[in-house]
Amino acid sequence: MTELSAVLDRIDQDLPQSLERLFGLVRIKSISTDPAFGAECRKAAEWLVAELDNLGFDASVRDTAGHPMVVGHHAGPAEDAPHVLFYGHYDVQPIDPIELWEDDPFDPKLKDLGNGRKVVTGRGTADDKGQLLTFVEACRAYKAVHGTLPVRVTVLFEGEEESGSPSLKPFLDANAAELKADYALVCDTGMWDGETPAITASLRGLVGEEIIVTAANRDLHSGMYGGAAANPIQILSKILAGLHDENGRVTLEGFYDGVEETPSNIKAAWETMTGGRNDMLEEVGLSELAGEKGRSMLELLWARPTCEINGISGGYAGQGFKTVIASKASAKVSCRLVGDQDPEKIRASLRAYVQSKIPADCSVEFLEHGASPAIQLAYDSPLLTKAKTALSDEWPKPALVVGVGGSIPIVGDFQKLLGMESLLVGFGLNDDRVHSPNEKYDLTSYHKGIRSWARIMASLAD
Amino acid sequence: MTELSAVLDRIDQDLPQSLERLFGLVRIKSISTDPAFGAECRKAAEWLVAELDNLGFDASVRDTAGHPMVVGHHAGPAEDAPHVLFYGHYDVQPIDPIELWEDDPFDPKLKDLGNGRKVVTGRGTADDKGQLLTFVEACRAYKAVHGTLPVRVTVLFEGEEESGSPSLKPFLDANAAELKADYALVCDTGMWDGETPAITASLRGLVGEEIIVTAANRDLHSGMYGGAAANPIQILSKILAGLHDENGRVTLEGFYDGVEETPSNIKAAWETMTGGRNDMLEEVGLSELAGEKGRSMLELLWARPTCEINGISGGYAGQGFKTVIASKASAKVSCRLVGDQDPEKIRASLRAYVQSKIPADCSVEFLEHGASPAIQLAYDSPLLTKAKTALSDEWPKPALVVGVGGSIPIVGDFQKLLGMESLLVGFGLNDDRVHSPNEKYDLTSYHKGIRSWARIMASLAD
CATH class of the missing domain: 3.30.70.360 (Alpha-Beta Plaits)
Structure with a gap:
């Protein structure tokens, strides 16, 4: 763990520069759904390629019928090292209604909320530029300390996630051999709460x-x-x-x-997580669990x-x-x-x-x-176990294994087209206002997110 | 019955003139829903008043917020004679689509269909100008033979039946005392078939x-x-x-x-009428009775x-x-x-x-x-019994007592506002194409319809 400690230290020291790079990416107005921003999308792709090149990736902008993909390969420490595909998207949602933004959506800044929380403001900070950079910055720190990465890494950054991903499947099909890895890491989900990281193991x-x-x-x-x-x-x-x-x-x-019935320890953890309350229902004006009787809210949403x-x-x-x-x-x-x-x-x-x-x-x-079909990462899979330990080491509270009631198309595509399981880890919070005015990303999400990926990569290398 | 025989003879002799009068009324383009035909509506009302005046009625055009009403009173043979209110409407439906008419909708003629059937063509021949004239012509024959009518008669002709009758309720309210009679006769329904007259005794x-x-x-x-x-x-x-x-x-x-359960003789008559077939359903692509089990189609539609x-x-x-x-x-x-x-x-x-x-x-x-509420003329009421006999005497087959699955607003209004029951008798046939291009009214409907009213009036006078 000494190797990892040095990387984590480096991440802490480099945080101001990491933040500047996030600002730089957020300033690019890569709204994918509006053709007027086509050049900005390409600019974001080129920006990412340049950063990846700096880190020793063999990276390139790859044209599609729509906005380009970014693909980069890093050889890692050895040919037989584990190989991960990291996925994120550089495109963002439109900013309407602009009058509801307190700050310029494309002029990011660090804002002190006064209660110990600092947030980065701007469109795409949480969805998904900040999240994808947590991984890139973790790679940067590894490279700086050890000259290479602990695992072989392919990155795939998409520019059409917010506009239906029309080019994704054709691209995966056409480049399956190049993109196939041992498994995918996807950073487009959230934490359970500000202190508790989460791994999404099931998608209905x-x-x-x-x-x-x-x-x-x-x-x-x-x-x-x-x-x-x-x-x-x-x-x-x-x-x-x-x-x-x-x-x-x-x-x-x-x-x-x-x-199948969900393992009882997982079900127990879910009941503990909500404290028996159905807050999610209460937020939308409901109070009673509908659906199958005798099951908790999270079980109903994630596992039934x-x-x-x-x-x-x-x-x-x-x-x-x-x-x-x-x-x-x-x-x-x-x-x-x-x-x-x-x-x-x-x-x-x-x-x-x-x-x-x-x-x-x-x-x-x-x-x-x-x-x-549903996607289920086995609750006892080594991938899940390692990531859980790595995240639990980083955050105040142990990582939780959660589900998503809906589908995340990219995960199904990786499964179907590339035969890869996905590890879904992200650091977004419920109040990030993704797709809405005043989107933000907590500085802690960014900082400890970078540290989290360093830890996960280290654990996957074992 | 000698008195009646003379009236019936007179009707037969006068048929060509009766037909000319029907042609005259049909030629007036009294489309109530189109404001462009407002003057034509008034013309139809005035035409009717003139005819009623000829027959000894005290008749007048009565203004409303919309098209006028026609009201006429005939004193009948004596102050204590039974008193009927006859209702019909002089307005007609629009003629669109005009290109589907084989003959000019407002230039009526007698057309020989070749199979022994002669029909009067034109908009409103069946709905309701031909029908209302059956009663007027019956009065004419009575007047010609006997100098008076067998009962006291009030007529009410409406000019907005095809456009929602907005003025009807206010008019009934404002003139309740004048319009109240022992019961109403309404001529806006049909026969069971070309040989079988029908009395509508129930409305849901x-x-x-x-x-x-x-x-x-x-x-x-x-x-x-x-x-x-x-x-x-x-x-x-x-x-x-x-x-x-x-x-x-x-x-x-x-x-x-x-x-209440419908009397078994009525139910038996209904089953005989359809011969156990559900033709009405088959016409719309269905074959099975839905709804309450163990009941015939007509019972389901009329009495359940x-x-x-x-x-x-x-x-x-x-x-x-x-x-x-x-x-x-x-x-x-x-x-x-x-x-x-x-x-x-x-x-x-x-x-x-x-x-x-x-x-x-x-x-x-x-x-x-x-x-x-529903409207139900008691199956054993004298009004129904008399009319049934009168109609059965006129037509080849005995009169049937039928129901209507829907409501006929005027009947409810007479019940509610004037406290009168209605006798619904009409001579329309299923192929009259009311509200459609090529509307027609059978010459037999007109001729025997006139004779039917003469018989009904005679029986009511007893």
């Missing part, structure tokens, strides 16, 4: 389906036909109501195949599958009233998946269930809206 | 309600919140699915209070109450998919009522049921969309 998958029920061949007058003619909204309501039993469990046949109705329509929904029996009614339904649930089997089960509830003189049409 | 009532369920105070991401946060579409689906049991009966408490979902919306219903958990979901629900069901009690029962299904951290809002 998704299967989306649209159900369109047709009864009569035209809309009917409810006076003339009501009581004798099939009502597709009523049929659909019964179908949707039947998706869950009285305990909130999904009733579809085979739905829970591949769903769902079947949700995301939209419904049928008949007359405008102002006033129309006594119509609609010809059609439709609903959009999605299932969040965990563990080894098979999206296509679940889609088939959903369709079979719906079909079984359609009266003989009515019909149903299905539209497919995507499918992706 | 309606109570409309909008249900708006609110869960979180904003739309949520289904990845972040799905499985733990209440989903208002799911809550609403359960509520709507619970409105009916497995036998199609409405589950609301007290819903069937005031619903319903609870229908007329519209539903919530979440994302556009193209594609959005993994959202909506903050709100809403449905429009209406109940068709029969017998003595109390609309407001049913509204209260619906609200109580819905409220009982709302989770503690969610809320529901209700919007009222109208309420009207």
Whole structure:
């Protein structure tokens, strides 16, 4: 650990310069969704290539149909050293509404909040320029102290994450051999709280389906036909109501195949984390846990599958009233998946269930809206264990293993296209206001984030 | 019956002139919904007043905020003779799309369809100019033969029936004493088929309600919140699915209070009428009876109450998919009522049921969309019995007692504002194409319609 100590010291000493470099990157207005900022996006990519070159990377700006990628390779200490792919994105969200910003979004500064907290203000400080630089600066310190990095490193910086990543999959496909590593490190997530780092070990998958029920061949007058003619909204309501039993469990046949119980120590940790409170619900005006009974909020969100109705329509929904029996009614339904649930089997089960509830003189049409399996880093994987120890050594409180209720597309792409697991570690805080005016990144997130990556790289080298 | 025979003979002899008068009224372009035809509406009203004056009525054009009413009074044979109010409307629907008309909609002619059927073509021939003239021409024949009418008669011709009748209620209110009679005769309905006349004895009532369920105070991401946060579409689906049991009966408490079983002879007649076929459903692409099990199609439509979902919306219903958990979901629900069901009690029962299904951290809002009770002419009332006999004497097949699944506002207004029951008799046929291009009225409907009213008046005089 003496080797690491020197690196950590170097990080502390170099912090003012690290901060200047963050300012430099934030000043580049790399808003990816607005074509007017195309040149700024390229400038950010070139800025990163220059920094990586300084650190001994073989780095280049790589053109795509959209904004360019940055790819860099560092040989590390030896050919057989572990090889990591680090991912981040240099593009940022638009700044509207500009009048709500207290400070210029592209003129970053260090602001003292007075309660011991200092923050870096500006668009992209937290999402994701500050976060990606935590890794780059950790590499810099390693290079400065030891002349090389503890592991082999490939970096991939994207410039379209905030605008749907249209070029990402083609780029991964075309450069799979070059980009493949032992696993990916992704820095685009957050801490549990200011003192507690978090590793995201699970991401729920998704299967989306649209159900369109047709009864009569035209809309009917409810006076003339009501009581004798099939009502597709009523049929659909019964179908949707039947998706869950009285305990909130999904009733579809085979739905829970591949769903494993979360280890009890993880569940216990989650219960401790919230202290039994459902603050997240209270923030949005709710207080009761919906869904499966007998499970904690975090377990429901991170480790249990769902079947949700995301939209419904049928008949007359405008102002006033129309006594119509609609010809059609439709609903959009999605299932969040965990563990080894098979999206296509679940889609088939959903369709079979719906079909079984359609009266003989009515019909149903299905539209497919995507499918992706869940991602689960084994709770006992060495990658997770090492990162957990490294983070726990750095921060006041031990690192927590958390989940994400939704998907993070890049992680699925790395899994599917490059066959790599991802370690998701990030230092954002809930009050960073990403995508909103007055985005900031805590100085502590930046400083201890850099130190965290140094520790993680060191532990991965073992 | 000798008295009546002479009247019927006179009707037969006068048919060519009666037809000319129908042509004359149809030529007036009294489209009430289009302000450009305001003068034509008044012209139609004046035309009717002139005809009524000829028949010994004390008739006048009565101004309203919209198109005028026509009111006429005939003293009949004696002060204590039965007193009827005859209602019809002289306004017509627009003629668009004009290119689909085979003949000029306002240049009526007698057309021979070749299979023994002759029809009068033109807008308003069936709805309602031809129908209202059947009564006027019956009065004319009576007057010609006997110098007076067999009963005291008030006529009320409206000019806004096709544009929502905005002036009707105020007019009935303001002239209640003048318009009140023993009962109303309304000629704006149809025959069962070309040989079988029909009397409409029941009209279903309606109570409309909008249900708006609110869960979180904003739309949520289904990845972040799905499985733990209440989903208002799911809550609403359960509520709507619970409105009916497995036998199609409405589950609301007290819903069937005031619903009586239809007399078995009426039910048997209805089953005979359809021959057990559900043609009406097949015309719209359906084949199975929905709703309450064990009841025939006509009973379901005419004599049983319903609870229908007329519209539903919530979440994302556009193209594609959005993994959202909506903050709100809403449905429009209406109940068709029969017998003595109390609309407001049913509204209260619906609200109580819905409220009982709302989770503690969610809320529901209700919007009222109208309420009207059902109308039921007692199956054994003398009015119905007399009219049934009169019609059965005129037509090849006996008159049927039918219902209407929806409401006819004028009948409710006569009931509520003037305390009068209505006898609904009309001679329209299913292929009259009312409100559509190529509207027509069968010559037989007109001729035997006139004779029918002569017979009904005669029977009412007894």
